[in-house]
Structures are given as C-alpha cells and as structure tokens.
Amino acid sequence: MGMLCLRSKILVVIVVLFAKLAACDDYDFTHNSFRGANLSLSGAAEALPNGLLMLTDMEKRQKGSAFHPTPLRLKNSSGGKVVSFTTTFVAGMVGKYPGVGGQGLSFVLSPSKDFPHALPSQYLGLFNMTNRGDPSNHLVAVELDRIRNPEFDDIDNNHVGIDVNDLKSVSVATASYFSDRVAGFENVSLLGGEGVQVWVEYDGAQARLNVTVSPLGLPKPRIPLLSSTVNLPEILLDETYVGFAAATGYMPARHYVLGWSLKVGGQARALDLSLLPSLPRTEPRGRPKFLTTGLPAIGAAVALLAVSAMVFLVRRRKKYADLIEDWEADYGAQRLPYKELFLATRGFRDTELLGAGGFGRVYKGILPTSKAVVAVKRISQESYQGLREFIAEVVSVGRLRHRNIVHLLGYCRRKGELLLVYEFMPHGSLDKLLFDQPSSMLVWGHRFRIIRGIAAAVFYLHEEWEQLIVHRDIKAGNVLLDAELNGRLGDFGLARLYGHGAHPMTTHVVGTLGYIAPELVRTSRVGRSTDVFAFGVFLLEVACGRRPIEPRAESERLTLVEWVLGCWQSGSILEAVDPNLGDDYVAGEAKLVLKLGLLCSNRVPALRPTMRQVTQFLDGDAPLPVVPPSSLSGGAVALWEGHGFDEIVLSNAGSSSERPFSRSSSVEEWVLSGGR
Secondary structure (H helix, E strand, O other), X not given: OHHHHHXXXXXXXXXXXXXXXXXHHHOEEEEOOOOOOOOEEEEOOEEOOOOOEEEXXXXXXXXXXXXXXXXXXXXXXXXXXXXXEEXXXXXXXXXXXXXXXXXXXXXXXXXXXXXXXXXXXXXXXXXXXXXXXXXXXXXXXXXXXXXOOHHHOOOOOOEEEEEEOOOOOOXXXXXXXXXXXXXXXXXXXXXXXXXXXXXEEEEOXXXXXXXXXXXXXXXXXXXOOEEEXXXXXXXXXXXXXXXXXXXXXXXXXXXXXXXEEEEEOOOOOOOOHHHOOOOOOOOOOOOOOHHHOOOOHHHHHHHHHHHHHHHHHHHHHHHOOOOOOHHHHHHHHHEOOHHHHHHHOOOOOHHHEEEEEOOEEEEEEEOOOOOOEEEEEEEEHHHOOOHHHHHHHHHHHOOOOOOXXXXXXXXXXXXXXXXXXXXXXXXXXXXXXXXXXXXXXXXXXXXXXXHHHHHHHHHHHHHHOOOEEEOOOOOHHHEEEOOOOOEEEOOOOOXXXXXXXXXXXXXXXXXXXXXXXXXXXXXXXXXXXXXXXXXXXXXXXXXXXXXXXXXXXXXXXOEHHHHHHHHHHOOOHHHHOOXXXXXXXXXXXXXXXXXXXXXXXXXXXXXXXXXXXXXHHHHOOOOOOOOOHHHOOEOHHHHHOOXXXXXXXXXXXXXXXXXXXXXXXXXXXXXXXXXX
C-alpha cells in the first residue's frame, strides 16, 4: 500500500513537471514566419500562405487582432512581482495611396484575446469612446501610429507610444532610431518600405519598459526610443495574453507582422531576417520602367527631361488651381485664391493644425497680403451636400456683422474641398476652457459676460437680421473666445436661412445630443424655439461647468437639465453652480442663469421665452417670471424615451457635417460619451 502511494506521488510530480515544461514553451517562442503558426485570430486577421501575418486588409473601418493562444503568467507565484520579458517583432504597413496609411498597429498585453466592442478607427481596435482610460481594461500597448489624433494628444502622424488603459500615451516620440553615425536619432517611416523592427523589453526589478525601433536590417540601436516606468503588477491581471491589434479607420491600409520572438525571464531569440516573408509591393509587379522600353539611352534621357518639365509645369499650375463655375460670379468678392490659403497655412502643415473633427480640419494661417491671422476650415467633399445651396447660405451668413459672431471672411473651392476662412480666435472654444483646462478657469464675471454676448448674437440671428437664421447647433463647443475673452458664436455649418414668418421644416433631426429639442423627434419642425432650447442647455453648461450628458454619472445626474431642476425643487439651486468657482460668484446672477436655463429648456416649446425676452432678463430690463419648479419639465431626456425614431442625424462635436444615427447604433454609447 505504501509503495502504491509512493508511486502515485511520483506520478503526480512527473505530471506537474511536464505541465511546467509545456508552459515554459509558451514563454519562449520564435516565429520567423507565421505559416502554420498557432495563433488566436479575430476580425480581419489572417496568416497568409507566404508567411505574413495580416491584421487588416485594404478596407475602410476594419480591425483585426492576433494573439498567442495561451495566457502568459507574467507574475511570480511568490510576491506577485512581474518577471522580466523581452520581445522583438517586425511590422509593416502598406497604404492604398502613396504616403497615406491606416490608423496603426500595436503590440498588446491584455486580459482578453478579442475586443468585440472596440472601434475600427482611431481607437486602434482596442477601445471605444466609453472605455478608454478605464483602469479595468488592464491593458498595456506599444502603438505604432500613422495618424495624428489631437484628442489623444498625438504629436505627429508617425509616432511610437506606450499606452496604459488609454490611447493618450504615457510616453511618446516620433518614430526614430539612435544612430551612432550622427550620434543622435534619425527618423524612420512606419509606412511602406521594408518594415521596421521593434524591441520591447521589460525589467521587472526596475519596473522599466523600453521600446527600441530601427529600420529592418540594421542592428539593434544601443539607446531605446522610449523608456518609461510602468508598474505592470498594478495594471495587468495574473493571466495576460500577448499579441497584436490594428485598425484602418477611413484610410485603407494593410497592417502586417513579418516575424515575432518572445521570452519571459530572458532575452528573446533574434529573428532570422533571411527567413522573414517580404512585404507586398505598393505598385503592381512587372510595371515597365521608362529606361527599359528599348529606346536608345540618349533618346530616353531627352524624353524624360521633356516629360519631367511638362509634369512640373502642370503640377505647379494645378497645385494652386481653384474650381470656379459661372454661378459663383455673384460671390466673387468673398472668393479667396487657394494659393493664398496654401501659403498662409504653410501648406496645411500639421504644426498649424488647430483642431479636427467629422467636418475636416482647421488650420491657423497668416494671409500673405494683409498679414491677417485667420482660421481656415478645410472641409472634405463627404461633409456637405448641395454644394450650390451650401455656398449660397455660407456667403449669406458671411454678411452677418455682430460683435458676438465669428466673422466669415471668405471661402475657396478646389477639387473635392471647400475651404472656409474665419477670423482667428486666440483662446479657442469655450468648452476647452470649461472642461479641458482647469488651470485657465473662467471666473464668474467672464462667464456671465459670455452668456450675455451669445444671447445677443442669437437674438440678432432670430429677429434683427434681414432673414431668420436658425443656428441649430448652439453649444459651448461652438462658442469661440477672442483676445478679450468675449464669446463669439461660430460654426454655422448646420444653420438654415428662412424668411421671417416662415414655418420651417427639416427632413433630419440635426445637432448634438443633449442640446436637441425633443419636439424635433416628433414634428421635424425647426424654428426659434429649438435654438432657445439649446441655448438653455448652454446656460446650464456654463454655470455648472458640466456637460449636458455626463459619462458614467449617477443615474439621477446623467442629464444636466434634470439634475439642475432637482436642485431647484429641493430648494438648493445654487448647489448646481460649478464647484471650481467656490464662493466667488454673484448669487443673484447665478440664480438668474440657472432658472433661465431651465425655462429655455422646457419640454413644451410654447412655454419657452423668446430670445428678445432672454436678453431683457439677462440685461436686467425685465424681471424673470415667477415659475414654480414643479411646473417645469426638462426636455433633454425625451430624446431617448421611445418616440419611435428610426434615423436621427447627429453632428460630431465641432462638426458641420451630418451623419445618420440609426436604431442599430448604440444609444447607450452616445449617451455615455456625452454626445461627442
């Protein structure tokens, strides 16, 4: 019996040892080709017959991921410390168009091998707009990114970053490698070519993560590109998968991994570059070259010079060519030459970029003739419809003259682009000062002056100009601040002009979620009262320092209108004032703004005041009517209370474009994102 027990114990020990040996294989592997490799693939990822691991194909808004199939237990059983590991891989990106590629790819440490809720866009197939920045992601990534996304504080359109639970990198640098030849870093392109080799090394004792990059074929540089303290034991779970993820967004591209080696507790084996598959050519194979046509060498040289000269002249002419049609003659005074805008923005360089959104991009510029500082909005063709009508309205709006409206100085049309030129506002948009720059907090006096200025601007649009203009997208993001912090209403991309006394209708509900009047869902009728509703939400936004819809807020504080109304009903309306102000505000003015905001955002359009009355209340020319809070009903929540809508068109924050938001889209995602 004793002998039997001894044999059983020996057998258990042997099984455990074999299990540990088998597990060790997962901690030390090398793929010089992915032909027949055991990987967990999802999305568009595919191991090609030639040995390439392809994460995305040449499609828009596509994502893919590939992970080692078994989790790597990076933490020691004793003490929970993360041991050291090293990995090296060769990655490549091939764009559909020269010099333009998809969003990027990343090396990922994650508790999951798949990201079903991730977006195939700037979120790199890892996150979406609601879960980025969430510590419960337990994710660390090294991103190789080809697109500059200002929302993530990207530095350029060719960078490497270390990401922890978010795409705002904890450490980031332009893709480059240390060269002993120049005793410094030299840039390397992540797109095209033969690919780049990346080394990721983690020192568990020092909690130090190093990332090194070099062009394929060069030895590993002796100085890493990135070196950052990353405490993996506090981030990762006990079981962590390692692999790659990529996304294309609206820039078609293929993302590849050519080879991969990893070892936990030691140095990963070097890849055999001679065995790695090659990246596909960016142009079709067999394309004839000019000097192989059989012409005599001297004839080829002469022809080449002649063609080059012609191409140079044609390109130079087309580079600055405007697109002008006969019907635009009426607007000639506001047409600006493309060459002037090109020079003003230094060729639309990223260094001059002020912001980006669904409408396109906005650049800072200095006009070469007048030396005026301007903002140039470069709108893509996909972002507007009805070009002739659009330009007619833009030019009409360009004739507006009010101290609290951003002046449109002119426009330019070229190929598939429309460029709008505005006066430059040095302090940017109001929402950035309210929410993104707490160190530059607006005092109450500035806020109240901005509110009165925007009220005067909307009153001008509704009653004082020759035509009724319904702005349809009033919000803090569309209020810009000049050098003296005066508020200027801008972004008339959704505005519509009507004759006074008209009963305007719209075929789409447009605007930004949280500011849209609830009756638009039922009647599609736009008018002054729909702007008044949005202005009411804007009043609360400025006074409370909160967005109309707060992500991850308690259910009773999800919508700003309902929360402020609750404060009023409980007799403590001043509790809604932005806590960053402390006691440094005028109580009477704050009560006026909060109560007026609730009156304007009443669910019943007929019970909202006119903008004429609003300006009278704010200027002290008329007393605010006494309305019991119990008689009010905030309308912001009505948008998703089941009115049977099938298609609502929403704009991105700061966007002048319209895009469908269908029932199949996630309402929860829009609600939790604050409508951004």
